[in-house]
Amino acid sequence: MSQKQEEENPAEETGEEKQDTQEKEGILPERAEEAKLKAKYPSLGQKPGGSDFLMKRLQKGVWGIISYPLSLDVLLCVDKIEGETSYFDSGDYNMAKAKMKNKQLPSAGPDKNLVTGDHIPTPQDLPQRKSSLVTSKLAGGQVE
């Protein structure tokens, strides 16, 4: 059946036609990109869709969390900016939360007594879960 063809861009072709064009030009753009990637990271595995790759994705749940290139044999997960981090236990989690709160609320003041990494936490020290009363900015009516 008909395949969409954009009027202005003659590069919008079917797979076979594109390959013919590329053969005339010498190389597929993806192949050129692949060569670039392999040149930068020689240890890159041949097939990115392997089970190790997918399993890491399952643990983090988001493609973007997995940091490549690393050899597929090494089970090393690097944090992303918005990524999920692995915690040793719930205490570790709460301390990390406290650190984040520390950064976000610099005006908290010394009387907040936030837990730092060196301090063994007591129940009174542990910070509360973040407030759910912070309104989304969309609720302020920012609709265009």
Add this chain to the structure above:
Amino acid sequence: VVADIISTVEFNHTGELLATGDKGGRVVIFQREQEVSGEGWRVLQLSKNQVHRRGEYNVYSTFQSHEPEFDYLKSLEIEEKINKIRWLPQQNAAYFLLSTNDKTVKLWKVSERDKRPEGYNLKDEEGRLRDPATITTLRVPVLRPMDLMVEATPRRVFANAHTYHINSISVNSDYETYMSADDLRINLWNFEITNQSFNIVDIKPANMEELTEVITAAEFHPHHCNTFVYSSSKGTIRLCDMRASALCDRHTKFFEEPEDPSNRSFFSEIISSISDVKFSHSGRYIMTRDYLTVKVWDLNMENRPIETYQVHDYLRSKLCSLYENDCIFDKFECVWNGSDSVIMTGSYNNFFRMFDRNTKRDVTLEASRENSKPRAILKPRKVCVGGKRRKDEISVDSLDFSKKILHTAWHPSENIIAVAATNNLYIFQDKVN
């Protein structure tokens, strides 16, 4: 603010309401204003559907749907980010929607309160109990109007059914059941029952070393309550019929476009991963979105799509850097318009694309404050691929890959679209008529 990043957008079945979910676990619902014409009293007498509507969308309700949780067993945080919102069709005065994060689905009831009872005998106006001995007369409590209050209450919590991260929810056309899909399994729920669900698809291999693909999206057929589809990270779609067996591991139909092996590269499988699958309103077609294209498939033809639209093919020569900055894993959604004649999907640089299936024309538009004043007409944009850049064009190298439009929605019957650009929501209306 990271928490403000919009993670899902969805109109309800009439288009009167628009819901957004964000990374902070909050839901904001917008309602379309009704325009009341000069004949005020007569207009109010008509049923809701007959009132002439030309209104804008205003905030109707906002609530915290999900909170961050901690999985003690795995020592991992469970994000509160709302992955999907799906509305139930309206059956009474209240509105119902499903919202989900990675692990838990919740049914929310949104209802209005515009009257309150006054004149109780046993309670005073502040609610304190009165001493019965002081009551000498009886009065009948009356309902008096009050300022409109919109309340959202969680009616059901469907938890602990997913080991992996939920990517899709879909309400069945029977309005009694819905499904939730994670990377490896799909569960069928009854709205009334929260402590049980049926597992209808399980692609987890006995040996995880043999894992080759994951489920990326799933949706029920709009009319046939026994039929659903799910897409995979390998670019395939499976259609399943729940009448065939209790566990739908064996598909009824398998949709896959054959690949030319000489075109294969390191990136082939990654860019073929389907990020979204949507049935047409007619139920005859499905649309899939992979990294570079949108494809329309006829349910009656499994061996290839009937239409393929290039969203941003110029990215083919950028795949190396897109892989390095993880953009190649971005999950774009796609939507149909009400008549299934136009399809829309997002791209980078706050661009989004529309393809008219009948005329074969397409357009690229931009959602940004700088380029669109309210009420202005959106100017078509163009990405320049070759060397000679025309005045209004933008070159591929100047595209901002941090500005991605992953989530869009189209009003069910009118040409009104909602576009989420990171933490901004844009609502555009076609004023052709």
